[in-house]
Amino acid sequence: MAVKDKQDIALKALLEVTQAINANLSEEQLYRIYQFTLQGYLHFSKAALYAWESPQECLRKIPQSQRSQLPTTIDEQSQQILSTIQHPIRLSQTQLPSIFKVYDWIVPVIHQGKALAHVFLSTYGEEEIDLEFVQTLSNIVLVAIENKRLVRKQIEQEALQRELALAQRVQRMLLPAQIAHQDKFDLAVFYQPHRNVGGDFYDVIRISQEEVLLCIADVSGKGIGAALMMANFQASLRAIVKNTHHLPDIIHQLNELIYENTQGENFITVFLAHYHFGKKQMSYINAGHHPPFLYSAGRPIQQLSRGSTVLGCFCPLPFLEISTIEKVEKALLLAYTDGLVEIHNTQSEQYGIEKLEQFIQRNHHLPVHEFIQSLLNDLNTFCQEVQPHDDCTILCCRFF
The missing domain is CATH 3.60.40.10 (PPM-type phosphatase domain)
Incomplete structure (x- = not known):
């Protein structure tokens, strides 16, 4: 795929996500739009996301269907494996249970040294993918959702700093780099x-x-x-x-x-x-x-x-x-x-x-x-x- 086409797809994906955030949608709606962006714009065949609610609890947010065969929570042993993953890696290179091996990649979503979530992705064959952009896009969604929780807990200053740091990254990425x-x-x-x-x-x-x-x-x-x-x-x-x-x-x-x-x-x-x-x-x-x-x-x-x-x-x-x-x-x-x-x-x-x-x-x-x-x-x-x-x-x- 040409560089210009990749940039256009990235801009469309960012536009979809930022419009959803600006519309002040619920967490469930943001996750749904995020899943659509991954599969509709970025052309992944499957996507799943587990978000860290606390250091001891990692819950499935995508897919949202109750009929999904994926567990709703990550067990303690798998949590320990996930905690060691700091960069995108193929599932085949991990010791995660076989139920997750239907996915090709796992992408950690890390903000300010803290793991917010882990994204599981499947691709169509050997199609070239941009995992760094997936991390950036995931950061935008996860930080926005995290900020909603912080606001509910009246920790407004922390929420603002998270938003500002991520918005700076997005803005620098959109402006012509060179x-x-x-x-x-x-x-x-x-x-x-x-x-x-x-x-x-x-x-x-x-x-x-x-x-x-x-x-x-x-x-x-x-x-x-x-x-x-x-x-x-x-x-x-x-x-x-x-x-x-x-x-x-x-x-x-x-x-x-x-x-x-x-x-x-x-x-x-x-x-x-x-x-x-x-x-x-x-x-x-x-x-x-x-x-x-x-x-x-x-x-x-x-x-x-x-x-x-x-x-x-x-x-x-x-x-x-x-x-x-x-x-x-x-x-x-x-x-x-x-x-x-x-x-x-x-x-x-x-x-x-x-x-x-x-x-x-x-x-x-x-x-x-x-x-x-x-x-x-x-x-x-x-x-x-x-x-x-x-x-x-x-x-x-x-x-x-």
Whole structure:
């Protein structure tokens, strides 16, 4: 299976699970959706899960049918065997009872050194599987369920830490891990959530050899809720781009999905740009986001502000405008979230748009990685000892 197809399947699986968690479903419903995700999206032929209720009790949660031949609890001897399994392993390599040998793999679900569950899986023949992703997906579900119990016991702080740690892992996995140097453009990104997780987002989608889609976005709010909403946003964006590259269609569909999920209670600011290397042409829509800067040789610096209002507040959007810029070559695009310009110093002065524009005028010639590092140094000098109070994302792209 191609890497892109695997990523699409992983995104769909994550979207299914995060939507279920956001919907505040019961434990039984979450387990049912988790089982469907394993067998429907990840194509395992069989799946079973035993969750550790306590160090001495391990109960079957999947399958939920009372007619299952699997025991409802794990006996003491098998518990001792499971406690030694720290990594995915074939069942044939364990001493577990023969009733479990109808499965091919056992995958431990471990969070912060504690075993939450063990997942038993069967595959179709020799089909390639990603057990690391199964562990990550299982962690998401099991930590969410564990947090429900902690909340019921009023241990809210512990629950929050578990959610934040796992949401950070999910968010880092969804953001592009590496953006290599390209022969037609070069790109560098700085991403720093205010807490462990944040509501900032960026993506770079190579549509073809001649086209690339750039996106930066910021969801209202902070923390776990914003991070999960942004995870859904990315999965939706990539799913839509598979069917259309037309920017107005993409924005309209994203707005409808966000509005349906939040009912206008949350919103997302988005900057979406399409660049064609052969035509040296950039089209963009700015949906309520801080206007990126475009520095192009022989032209005044531009702020890319046209487009629409924020996504998720109105459906349909009250207005929408797509802008196209010709002859974009030897150009520098700087997109960012509000955490960059709203950071302040000891005198409560913001860094601001004006200082950022002046910095671009002085340093536009630098390679993109050096440009971002120099900008961060300038911010540190300006802020002195003041800590940032918001997420900050900087996306810098140079078109050759």
